[in-house]
Amino acid sequence: MVDFFWSPFAEFAFMQRALVASLALGLISGPVGVLLVMRRMSLAGDAISHAVLPGAAIGYMIAGMSLPVLGLGAFITALLVALLASGVSNITSQREDASLAAFYLMALAIGVTLVSVHGSNIDLMHLLFGSILAVDQTALVLIASATSVTLILLALIWRVLLTSSFDPLFLAQYGRSGRLANQLFMLTVVLTFVACFQTLGTLMAVGLLMLPAVAAKFWSRDIPTACLLASAFAMTSGATGLLLSYHASLPSGPSIVLTAGAIYLVSLFVGSHDSLLIHTIRSTRHPES
Amino acid sequence: MPAALKLNDVTIAYHGHPAVHHVSGAFEQGSLTAIVGPNGAGKSTLLGAMAGLTRVNQGAIEFDQTDAQHHQIAFLRQLSGINQDFPLRVLEVVAMGAWQEIGAWGAIEGAVLSRIEAALAQVALDGFEDRLIDELSVGQLQRVLFARLIVQDAPIILLDEPFNALDTTTATDLLQIIHSWHASGRTVVAVLHDLQMVKDHFPRTLLMARELVAWGNTDEVLTADNLARAQTNSLAWQDTASWCHVPGTPEVVNRKSHHGTHHHG
Amino acid sequence: MRQLYRPLLSVITVSFLLLSTPIAQANPAPPIEVVASFSILANITKEVGGPLVNVASLVGPDADSHVFNPSPADAKSLARAQVVVINGLGFEGWIDRLVKSSGFKGALVVASNGVKPLDFKDETKSNAPEQKHSHKHDHKHNHAKDDHGAVDPHAWQDLKNGKIYAENIRAALVTVMPAARDEINARAHRYIAQIDALDQASRVRLAAVPEAQRRVISSHDAFGYFAQAYDVEFFAAQGWSTEREVSAADMAALIREIRKDQVRALFVENMSDPRLMQRISEETGVRIGGKLYSDALSAPGAGADTYLKMFSSNVNTILQALEP
Numbered sequence: 122m123v124d125f126f127w128s129p130f131a132e133f134a135f136m137q138r139a140l141v142a143s144l145a146l147g148l149i150s151g152p153v154g155v156l157l158v159m160r161r162m163s164l165a166g167d168a169i170s171h172a173v174l175p176g177a178a179i180g181y182m183i184a185g186m187s188l189p190v191l192g193l194g195a196f197i198t199a200l201l202v203a204l205l206a207s208g209v210s211n212i213t214s215q216r217e218d219a220s221l222a223a224f225y226l227m228a229l230a231i232g233v234t235l236v237s238v239h240g241s242n243i244d245l246m247h248l249l250f251g252s253i254l255a256v257d258q259t260a261l262v263l264i265a266s267a268t269s270v271t272l273i274l275l276a277l278i279w280r281v282l283l284t285s286s287f288d289p290l291f292l293a294q295y296g297r298s299g300r301l302a303n304q305l306f307m308l309t310v311v312l313t314f315v316a317c318f319q320t321l322g323t324l325m326a327v328g329l330l331m332l333p334a335v336a337a338k339f340w341s342r343d344i345p346t347a348c349l350l351a352s353a354f355a356m357t358s359g360a361t362g363l364l365l366s367y368h369a370s371l372p373s374g375p376s377i378v379l380t381a382g383a384i385y386l387v388s389l390f391v392g393s394h395d396s397l398l399i400h401t402i403r404s405t406r407h408p409e410s
Numbered sequence: 411m412p413a414a415l416k417l418n419d420v421t422i423a424y425h426g427h428p429a430v431h432h433v434s435g436a437f438e439q440g441s442l443t444a445i446v447g448p449n450g451a452g453k454s455t456l457l458g459a460m461a462g463l464t465r466v467n468q469g470a471i472e473f474d475q476t477d478a479q480h481h482q483i484a485f486l487r488q489l490s491g492i493n494q495d496f497p498l499r500v501l502e503v504v505a506m507g508a509w510q511e512i513g514a515w516g517a518i519e520g521a522v523l524s525r526i527e528a529a530l531a532q533v534a535l536d537g538f539e540d541r542l543i544d545e546l547s548v549g550q551l552q553r554v555l556f557a558r559l560i561v562q563d564a565p566i567i568l569l570d571e572p573f574n575a576l577d578t579t580t581a582t583d584l585l586q587i588i589h590s591w592h593a594s595g596r597t598v599v600a601v602l603h604d605l606q607m608v609k610d611h612f613p614r615t616l617l618m619a620r621e622l623v624a625w626g627n628t629d630e631v632l633t634a635d636n637l638a639r640a641q642t643n644s645l646a647w648q649d650t651a652s653w654c655h656v657p658g659t660p661e662v663v664n665r666k667s668h669h670g671t672h673h674h675g
Numbered sequence: 676m677r678q679l680y681r682p683l684l685s686v687i688t689v690s691f692l693l694l695s696t697p698i699a700q701a702n703p704a705p706p707i708e709v710v711a712s713f714s715i716l717a718n719i720t721k722e723v724g725g726p727l728v729n730v731a732s733l734v735g736p737d738a739d740s741h742v743f744n745p746s747p748a749d750a751k752s753l754a755r756a757q758v759v760v761i762n763g764l765g766f767e768g769w770i771d772r773l774v775k776s777s778g779f780k781g782a783l784v785v786a787s788n789g790v791k792p793l794d795f796k797d798e799t800k801s802n803a804p805e806q807k808h809s810h811k812h813d814h815k816h817n818h819a820k821d822d823h824g825a826v827d828p829h830a831w832q833d834l835k836n837g838k839i840y841a842e843n844i845r846a847a848l849v850t851v852m853p854a855a856r857d858e859i860n861a862r863a864h865r866y867i868a869q870i871d872a873l874d875q876a877s878r879v880r881l882a883a884v885p886e887a888q889r890r891v892i893s894s895h896d897a898f899g900y901f902a903q904a905y906d907v908e909f910f911a912a913q914g915w916s917t918e919r920e921v922s923a924a925d926m927a928a929l930i931r932e933i934r935k936d937q938v939r940a941l942f943v944e945n946m947s948d949p950r951l952m953q954r955i956s957e958e959t960g961v962r963i964g965g966k967l968y969s970d971a972l973s974a975p976g977a978g979a980d981t982y983l984k985m986f987s988s989n990v991n992t993i994l995q996a997l998e999p
Contacts, residue, residue, distance in 0.1 A: 133927055134669050134958045159496060186950065244483055245949055246920070254926050255950035257957070280514045287496045287543070290487055295509050342497045342542055363923055372920030 129367045134398065138261055139253045142320050143359025143377060145268040146313075146329065151352025152275055153313045154334030156306065159344065160286050163331060165206035168225035169310055170327040172202035173318045174232030177248055183241045186247070188260055188319065190278030195315045202228070203307035232323070251374045253363070260319055267316035271309045278302040283344070321374045328378035329355055337383040339392025354384050412474060414566055414597040415441040415460060419469035422455050429455040431621045432469070437599060439474065442592040444612035444628070445601045447640055451619045453601045454488065457570050460599070461485035473566075484564035487556055488571050493525035494544055500554050504529060507561030523654040529560035534583060549580035556584055567591060569600040573607070585611055605632060682789070682842045688786055703757050705852055710756040711901045712767045713740050714972040716786055716840070717830055718761055718982045722866045723844050727855055731756075736972045736980065740766060753777035760844060763787040766828035766970075784847040787841040790830045793899050829897040829970060833904035834874035834986060838867050873983055877990045881905045882998050891993065892933065892961075893942040897969035907993065910936050921951060933959045940964045940996035972990030 130136045173195040180187070180194030206221060236245045247255075256264075278301075285292055285299025292299055317326035333354035337347040362377030369376075373384045391398045413436035422430040430452040436520055437443055445453045458464040460471055461483055473482075484507075503519065507529070508522045518526070530538055533553040543551065552572065559567060569588075573581050589611070591598050602608055608628060615631040617623040619640040624631040683999035705727040711717035724730070733749055734740045753759060754777045761767050763785035774783065830836040845863035849856045881889070890908040902909040912929055932938070933955070941950045942964040956963050967989050973979035979988040 129923070129927065133930060135921060135926055135930075135954045139923070247950075250920065252921075252948055252950065254921065254923055255877060255948055255954055257950070277514075281495075283498060283502070286493060287498050287503065288487070288492050289609070290463060290485075290491065291506060292509070294483065294485055342544070343499070344497060366923035367927060368433065368924065370922045370924035372922055375920075376922075 125368070126364065129364065135254055135256075136367065138256045138258075139320075139363055139373070140360060141210045142253060142256045142261055142264050143264060143363060145264050145321065145355050146317055147333075147354075148352050149268050149271045149309075149313050150317070150330045150355040151333060151337075151350070152348040153271065153309055154330040154355075155337060155344065155347045155351050156282070156341065157310065157330065158334045158338070159347075162206070164221055165203075166310060167205060167327050167331060168221040168289055168313045169199050169202050169307075170229075170318070170323055170330075171225035171229045171232075172199045173314055173326075174323045175228050175235065177323070178232040178235035178239075181236060181244065181248070186244060186259075188263070191248075192263065192315055192319070193383030195318060199227070199314055199397060200308070204304070206307065213286075229323075245294045247322070248318075249324045250372070251318060251320045251325060253320040253373050253377070254366075259323040263368060264316045267312045271312050274305055274309050278305045280332050299333070321377065325374045325378045328381060329358065332381035332385045333358065333380070336381075336388040336392075339388035339394050339396045342394060354381065358384060412439050412443075413437060413472075415599075416472040417456075417460075417469070418472060420456070420459065420466055420471060421468040422452070422459055422464060423467045427437065428452075429617075430459070433618065433621065433622045434469075434618065435625045437597055439450050439597055440592070440595045441597055441614050442588070442612055443598060443599045443614040443616055444608040445616045445618065446603070446605065446608060446632075447618045447623070448643070451640070451643075452481050453618065454570050456618070457485075457599065457601055461568050462515065482564050483566045483568060484559050484562040485568045486559055486570060486572060489548065489552065489555075489574060490550075492555075494546075494551060497540065497542045497544045500530070500535070500541050500543065500546075501526060502562055503543060503554055504557045507558040509564075525561050525563075526557070529557040530554075532560060532587065533557045548575050549577050552576060552580060556587055560587070564596070566597045567599070569598070571601050571603065574602065581607075595659060610634065682846060696759070703851065705759040707848075707851060707857055708752075708755050709758045709760060710753055711760040712762060712770060714738075714969065715982050716760045716762060716844075718972060718980075719786075719837070719841055719866075720844050720848075722981075723841055723863045724848050724859065725862050726861065727852060728758075728848065731749070734971065736974045738767070738971055739889075740970060741768075743767075743769060745769055749773065750777035753779045757781045758784060758847055760784045760786055762828055762830075764790070764792055764826050764828035764830060782847055782851055784843055786842055786843050787828070787830050787844055789839050790836045792830070793827045793903065794825050795827050795896065795899065799945070827896075827899040828865060830900050831982070832901035832969075833897055834870050835904065837870050837982065837986075838874075838902060838906075841867050841870065843965065848932060869983060877986070878905060880990065881907060884994070887937065888939045888997055888999075890936055890938045891940045891942060891964070891996070892929075892936075892938050893967060895942075895969040898967070901989075908936075910938055912941075921948065924957065926951065929954055933961050940993070942967045942992075942996070962996045965992040967992055 129288075130140055154166075157163060176194035176196065176198030177191045178194070179198075180190040183194075184190040202224065232244065232248070235249060236248060281292065281297070281299055281302040285302060289299060313330065314323075314326055317329060321329060332341075333351040334347070336354055337350040340350055341347050358377050358381035361380045365371050365376040366373040367382065389396055393399070417433050417435050420430055420433045421428055433456065445457065447453050453526075455464060459466050463485070504526045505512065505518045505522070508518075508525065511522055512518060516522075529537070530536055531609040533556050535550065535553050535557065538550075538554070543554070546554065556572075572584065576584070585607075588598055588600070600612070602612070609632060614626065614630055615628040616625045616637055617631050617640055620643060622639045623643075624636045706729050707724075707727065709720055709724065709728045709730045711720050711730055711732050713734040714732050714736045717730045720728060721730045731752055733745065734743045750773060753773060756779065758781055759774070759779060761770050761783065764787050791832065831840060841863055845859060848859050886906070890910065892910045892912050894912050896911050898907075898909045901907065910932060911934075933941070938961055940962045941952065941955070942947070952963050955961065967978050968985045972981065972985050974975065979985040
């Protein structure tokens, strides 16, 4: 038993690093994902995650698979899209703009083209699907830093963000606007995606953000609880996915996201809130007249 | 009586069309005033400007010296602008009223917590602190927002269509609270649609149809003549004796009835 | 002494083949057209035949013989040729069909005639149990062993076999161009001497590395003859592929293997993400070596465009990685 769960990490340094990376990413994916979902910005999150690719591709054209350059390129293009998305949502906090969907498809196509022209298929695969097994000390430090900065930012903007999500005009009475908080929130989204794409790739990164967040909604709608649950789900997905990759010889990134998907399905079926089970129970009972 | 809030020739325009056109007057300190008028009359716009949320194109809104700071005005927007499906706790929403004290990071405890609990009791929502906002009915949500106003403890309170889509019990209870504010000397201004309620509960009325039609004691303002005059300025306006259900749509500016030769905006 | 019988045998074989062809044409005038199956053979043929031969190669430099699919143009060039040189030992699975369809009637030289073949079983030292009874791998790398069958065809990786190749080709060319016999023999003699010199020098250099350190992993399973001749232990990397996503299990297996076999260098070209290789290197201390040429020459000008240069390059690459 111990052997199954523990010894892969005890025996191999690359597994240890991959575990630390996925735990750190899982930790921030929880709250960021929940807030994205609560603010009805899932599509914007998707767009940003794909906007990472052209930036990384340009970084790749300049410097090959160099982590800091890729990260910087990814950060810039993702930030551009984030500001665009935030601008749209500032106007109306309920509506997701279909033009974001068009944008992220174009971004994906541009990114794939750039990498294919300038590099090999292998490199393209790694940008799209990531390689958590290739995390080195530098990458780990960057991921840990991104995690810390994100958590601090979230703590700082928490109440302002939630207040303006509920009642966008309220803070104007105190001479404040929620705009800075919104922008800082988008910054945390960008940081999370830039950290995630190194390990999970641009296609899979959004899975780690969204799946635990929507799974958490089947257990609790209270925001702080949902955030903790989503983090727990994401971290579990990370560790379990790595174990699956180790014991069943499956590719690591997709294994992590598949685990997150499995958790989502379980929540969908038997969660304590609004799940299929609950609906079935409700519909088979009728009130006494 | 000194004026809590003075309107000096206020004009507010969108895209060259005046939503509020040269309105002047004063809200006396401690007065309870209803703003009424047909759809598109600029009522919400004016209220928003008084709350400091909309820019005035011409003229000025003046406050009494001590009320000059924004936080001395509490503004309740229309319910349609609130995201009820964002699952905050009732406690957190009401606590927003204490922003002055606790700001973005202060803990909700001690004196502030007591005030919140008292406010919830006043709106008959004792024990609702931990309920989630998206579980509440519209009536309960409006009570929560009133509790927030109570916590804000501002000398001037502005309400934009506070009784839309509310059941009778809730409306009655909230009217009581408005009266208690009035009794404690606060200046209260509310945009309303139900003329009967205005006649029954609001001593002062401002009747406008982008321009000022009449402003004074309710019984003097709400005459058939005045109402007719207001109607000619804009779209049709229904005079009903009971609750009218008005969906919270933004004001529509009617281009055709712009009279006068000057342009704004 | 037994060495003498081999060239003799090949002369007899070639003569027999020639006589058995229906069209025993009058000896063609140089330069004759020769088609070799892949770049290494083409180079050896050119060295031996010099200006007397025009050599074309079916599978060019940097290309893969295993996935080669002959085209009609290839059939045409075969039809025009007087001599065709192939490796044999199962290396060109496609040659029989091609010879038939092209209507080639000239001399078919099997360069590896007389070589003592090695089985894959004998030479590989990997630890995967499935090695023993079948060579089925789950990796789609071009060098999948199930393409070869049981015998390792990469005999040219032992320079002594290279001498045999040159000898076979010499004999065939002489038979086809008897008038140029002296010139051909002289060229072959010189060339074989060069091969020999390189062979000796390589042995000495490699022997200078302590035996315990002469352990490497390569993604190609093409170095069995090299391993045996020059006493370097080659382990195979199991399950690695350029086309498949690497799993944690793959990484773990490779690391375990490196640790267990005390492998000193990893030759990873075509294996996978270089960053993963670096992680493995950091974790096990194994050195990441450069490119090893297994069954094709490099493009012209790229440092391994002749057989001898290719071999030297491999030796240098290996030595560099094994250096203390």
